[in-house]
Amino acid sequence: MSYPATPDDIQRFKDAFRLHPAGVALVAGNTAEGLVGLTLSSIASVSADPPVLSFSVTRSTGSAGGILSAGTFVVHFLTDQQAQLAMNFARTGSPRFTEEQGWQTLPTGEPYLPSASMALRCTIRETLPVGPSVLILANVLDTYQGEPATPLVYRDRTFFSGGGLEALPVE
Incomplete structure (x- = not known):
C-alpha cells in the first residue's frame, strides 16, 4: 500500500477486514449526560498481567465520545441470542437500555447486562488517535x-452464530 493510501488501497483494506470474522461486544458506560453504549467487533486482548484489552472507535463524538469521557465502562461479550441487541446499539436512534433488554446497574454505577456471556468492567489506560x-x-x-x-x-x-465452529486437528 502506498502512503497516503489511495482510495483503492482503502477499499482493499476494508474488504480484508470485512471478510475476517470477529466476536461482537457491547461497550456501555454512564456519563454525566446519561447512559451510552455501542456495538464493537474490534475487542482484543493485549495483556493478561496486567489485564488490558483494546478496541477502537471511529470518532470521538456520540456514544463513542461518551465512552471516552466515562470514568469506567463495561465490555459485554454478546451471545448469538443477542443479535438484535447488537444491532440496536449499532444504529443511531434505536432502543437502548430498555427494561426488555435486561439491563441492570452495577454497585459502581455502570450499566450491566447479565445475559452477556462475560462482562469486563474497565477504565481507560491510554488512547491513541489514528486517522479519524x-x-x-x-x-x-x-x-x-x-x-x-x-x-x-x-x-x-x-x-452469525459462532456455534458452527468446529475444532480442526493440527499437528
Missing part, C-alpha cells in the same frame, strides 16, 4: 461471568 479513529487501551478492573453460550460473530456486515 481512536485506539483505546483499557485496564480490566473486574470480571463478571455469565452463563456459557454461543458467541455472536460479525462478518461481511452480517451477524
Whole structure:
C-alpha cells in the first residue's frame, strides 16, 4: 500500500477486514449526560498481567465520545441470542437500555447486562488517535461471568452464530 493510501488501497483494506470474522461486544458506560453504549467487533486482548484489552472507535463524538469521557465502562461479550441487541446499539436512534433488554446497574454505577456471556468492567489506560479513529487501551478492573453460550460473530456486515465452529486437528 502506498502512503497516503489511495482510495483503492482503502477499499482493499476494508474488504480484508470485512471478510475476517470477529466476536461482537457491547461497550456501555454512564456519563454525566446519561447512559451510552455501542456495538464493537474490534475487542482484543493485549495483556493478561496486567489485564488490558483494546478496541477502537471511529470518532470521538456520540456514544463513542461518551465512552471516552466515562470514568469506567463495561465490555459485554454478546451471545448469538443477542443479535438484535447488537444491532440496536449499532444504529443511531434505536432502543437502548430498555427494561426488555435486561439491563441492570452495577454497585459502581455502570450499566450491566447479565445475559452477556462475560462482562469486563474497565477504565481507560491510554488512547491513541489514528486517522479519524481512536485506539483505546483499557485496564480490566473486574470480571463478571455469565452463563456459557454461543458467541455472536460479525462478518461481511452480517451477524452469525459462532456455534458452527468446529475444532480442526493440527499437528
